[in-house]
Amino acid sequence: MNHYKIKLHTIKAFAFDVDGVLTDGTVQVSENGDLLRCYNAKDGLAIREAIEAGFPVAIITGGSSETITRRFTTLGVKNADIYLRSRLKMPDLLDFCHRYDLQPSEIVFVGDDLPDIAPMQQCGLPCCPSDAAPEVQRVAQYISPCPGGGGCVRDVIEQTLKIQGKWNITAPPVST
Numbered sequence: 001m002n003h004y005k006i007k008l009h010t011i012k013a014f015a016f017d018v019d020g021v022l023t024d025g026t027v028q029v030s031e032n033g034d035l036l037r038c039y040n041a042k043d044g045l046a047i048r049e050a051i052e053a054g055f056p057v058a059i060i061t062g063g064s065s066e067t068i069t070r071r072f073t074t075l076g077v078k079n080a081d082i083y084l085r086s087r088l089k090m091p092d093l094l095d096f097c098h099r100y101d102l103q104p105s106e107i108v109f110v111g112d113d114l115p116d117i118a119p120m121q122q123c124g125l126p127c128c129p130s131d132a133a134p135e136v137q138r139v140a141q142y143i144s145p146c147p148g149g150g151g152c153v154r155d156v157i158e159q160t161l162k163i164q165g166k167w168n169i170t171a172p173p174v175s176t
């Protein structure tokens with residue numbers, strides 16, 4: 001079994017960057033200056049499932065748009081667990097750990113760019129999408145085959161919950 005799969009057994013919470021992880025990194029600017037991001041519904045379903053299975057989920061992003069909060073509270077993420085304008089991400093990760101009485105070693109962090117390296121180096125299982133910055137790929141212990149915004153969060157959550165027997169969504173039987 002790969003080393004990262006052994007660690008999946010000990011994971012108790014997830015923390016995600018937004019741009020380039022939960023999106024493909026594209027930010028569109030509307031006529032009136034609003035920033036528009038595209039999210040992946042498969043990632044959304046997995047986040048909802050993780051929360052229902054009892055895993056706290058943190059969103060730690062340098063972004064400041066309130067639409068980020070709206071997107072993730074809709075999926076069940078608590079307002080207090082959404083860290084906007086996070087420049088130094090490590091203090092926010094430690095705050096999240098403190099509030100849930102968790103150790104960083106019990107957390108998966110998925111990031112794609114340089115500000116994510118510090119929390120990735122401290123967490124239990126650093127992961128990244130397939131198109132993460134090379135420096136980030138070097139510190140990741142698991143590189144998803146999926147790119148940012150293309151299901152990498154779904155991949156990481158689904159593997160974790162399945163290995164812990166907590167993935168409770170079953171596909172209907174296929175009729176032949």
Ligand SMILES: [Mg+2]
Nearest residue numbers: 017019020113
């Ligand atoms: Mg990013």
